[in-house]
Amino acid sequence: EAQVTQNPRYLITVTGKKLTVTCSQNMNHEYMSWYRQDPGLGLRQIYYSMNVEVTDKGDVPEGYKVSRKEKRNFPLILESPSPNQTSLYFCASSDRGLAGYTFGSGTRLTVV
Amino acid sequence: AQSVSQHNHHVILSEAASLELGCNYSYGGTVNLFWYVQYPGQHLQLLLKYFSGDPLVKGIKGFEAEFIKSKFSFNLRKPSVQWSDTAEYFCAVNARYGGSQGNLIFGKGTKLSVKP
Numbered sequence: 001e002a003q004v005t006q007n008p009r010y011l012i013t014v015t016g017k018k019l020t021v022t023c024s025q026n027m028n029h030e031y032m033s034w035y036r037q038d039p040g041l042g043l044r045q046i047y048y049s050m051n052v053e054v055t056d057k058g059d060v061p062e063g064y065k066v067s068r069k070e071k072r073n074f075p076l077i078l079e080s081p082s083p084n085q086t087s088l089y090f091c092a093s094s095d096r097g098l099a100g101y102t103f104g105s106g107t108r109l110t111v112v
Numbered sequence: 113a114q115s116v117s118q119h120n121h122h123v124i125l126s127e128a129a130s131l132e133l134g135c136n137y138s139y140g141g142t143v144n145l146f147w148y149v150q151y152p153g154q155h156l157q158l159l160l161k162y163f164s165g166d167p168l169v170k171g172i173k174g175f176e177a178e179f180i181k182s183k184f185s186f187n188l189r190k191p192s193v194q195w196s197d198t199a200e201y202f203c204a205v206n207a208r209y210g211g212s213q214g215n216l217i218f219g220k221g222t223k224l225s226v227k228p
Binding site: 031032033035040041042043044045048049050056058059090092094096099100101102103104105106 | 121144146148154155156157158161202204212213214215216217218219220221
């Protein structure tokens with residue numbers, strides 16, 4: 001089944017403790033992206049990648065890192081999480097810009 | 113920079129009423145346009161998309177959208193809503209050409225509540 005898989009689905013962590021949210025797609029898509037969703041703010045793009053080793057900042061990249069060493073994986077790294085990064089995170093992939101993104105099921109992160 | 117505006121934060125309709133959700137975008141070049149739907153507790157799903165050609169596009173579940181280039185608008189419509197259409201709807205835009213096609217920008221969303 002074609003899908004974008006994120007892990008974990010839920011995560012509670014403490015301020016400053018490094019964490020990684022994984023994202024994997026099995027559709028051989030070139031494009032991958034991370035969004036955060038907050039009430040009243042919609043979805044805001046954190047980072048996107050248009051191919052292996054090619055990444056670019058979205059609208060809210062501060063406090064996040066990404067890497068794209070393989071086509072299928074696009075992990076999101078929070079080196080020192082803070083409470084304002086409490087949010088619902090979505091990973092997405094697309095074979096190209098015309099097709100729109102296919103979204104994963106989301107990761108609800110709480111930073112205390 | 114690209115931006116997307118959705119005019120209504122929350123729309124409440126009765127079943128069988130007609131729906132129109134507004135979306136305007138700001139961008140200096142040629143764009144692709146999308147509408148996504150998010151049912152409660154779920155991830156986003158693509159409803160429909162516009163790249164070129166007929167400005168009236170049809171999507172899944174009886175939704176359609178009309179691209180009006182002169183107004184920079186891409187409004188979503190459905191002639192008769194059902195209770196199951198209760199969800200949040202997001203308009204999105206990206207550049208058709210160039211190195212930023214992966215940069216898909218979303219509006220803030222419109223919550224639709226349909227009363228049975």
